[in-house]
Amino acid sequence: MTYQMLWRVVAPVVTSAATATATATVATVAALCAIPAAHAQAPAAWPTKPITMIVPFPPGGVADTVARPVAEAMSRSLGQTVVVENRAGAGGGLGMAQVAKAAPDGYTVMMTLSSISIIPEADVILGRAPMYQLNQFTPIARFTADPTVLVVRADAPWKDAKEFIAAQKKGDREVTYGSSGNYGSMHVPMEMLRSQADIRLLHVPYTGAGPAVVALLGGQVDAVSTGPASVLQYISAGKLRALAHWGEGRLASMPDVPSLTELGYPVQFAQWSGLFAPANTPPAVVEALRNAARTASTDSRVLAAVQGAGSPIQYLDAPAFKTYWDGDAKTLVQVVRKIGKVE
Template structure:
């Protein structure tokens, strides 16, 4: 028995050393999946967030765009990823809509919300009803009046069926009593390109995506889906001001697979807390007129759950939506 004592002690020491090595996180690069193409809110928010996280964690953060099915492809990739903290997701509010839409169509869900663990909320902005400056519509009132005369003739682009830019448009059309042709694309960037290229008449866009084009004189914002006017667009009224009871925010937040160990989640949460205070990150978010709306995991979870319930209810109100495929020019990035 005594002869075995050194062996047992050595084994315990080795096991302890392995545990310490395994507990060290992160020890190599982290992948941040953005479930949309470049040019949209998720990508515009994700890249400066990744850059700021690299400074804190001292490892590379590789941003990988995984578009498809209104964000479902990228979301599902993270939902089913190994829960070790090395695969995280920069999701938009549409993460909550897709399971509700799957239920509406009685189809196998791409993922469930229980497969995600929230890390932190980064931003939360109202979307804007946006047209080209050469269009005849100077206000939302002008647009609605024309849309009523041309029921089903005007078209709008979105980031995908039931995606982050589709839902606000459906809510608006339902409230205004108008019908338009839906042209879904693979993300916010292609949806914006569709408008800029003259392939559609209107789209919904977050301030981070549209601000440069508005300032450059290419686009005009007619109204926003928030409860108050956006500080970067003080002359643009809210739909509520105009008598339409609609409210929608396109938020961007970080998630990990649900089974990610708590010590790893703690490291990620603390890293994001520091990252959002980084001067370069703040400057990047200011540049695209997207105020930082940081929430740590506990507060973000409550916000997310409340928003998910509201969006699930909106999906039921909107019901099944018929769409037409996007023309090829809109898929350009």
């Protein structure tokens, strides 16, 4: 076979192999070039820095009592520190407004109370622009839902709620009660009782449950209505006395304390604690927060801290919490409208 004849046989094979090799090389290069682009489009891992949990009340109240062990448990789940910051003022409104306006990136969340539903309506009644709207928040989880408890000092002249109410009806002197601020979750239940029992009470607002309880202990006010977590330690120590509560049945932490409904005053109020993020927080971040909150709700250290303070965990995940919150907010708005303008 001559050289020319041999080339006619081999050339197509060589050309085909070269073409295949070139095609493979181009495909490989293209794939390698595509790798950075794919990585650029992938979402960054979350969280990559510490998270701030705003508590819109001073230390010592129910929200703070729940927030601190929950923040620690969520830190362990998320792999980043969750830092609790108390931002008190305006019955919780200042801190809530701050979270409402925060960047919706999951790095600012809030542990707050049922008063979140009250403040916007109270602002309207007072003729001012609301500090925030409820649709500026995304509910993550509810942790507790306790009826508030009517508490006086252990040396007070009233041994039970019947004596307390009877004394106010006689009007021997004006009885004062402390709260976390106008229209807050310590003010509203007392106004419900005042209206239902037709008694006189003088409201003295403070910046949070902690300062109000301190004022009660110090004799600056005669009574408070607050969650068990704020006062159980003082009741156990013999410094305060619980007279009644705003729930339905008896409380596990205070089995000898009757409800106001039992005593013939059908008023009910729950001071719940819930975790929120700003509205429009990305769904993936909300899901991560929900998972961390769910884990925290069963954490042994959280249970010991919260239940030890007299507030059993009554956990609701986001969908159920949203339904509960909507219904509770409608009820509280009607109560605030009935209270009317408070100077």
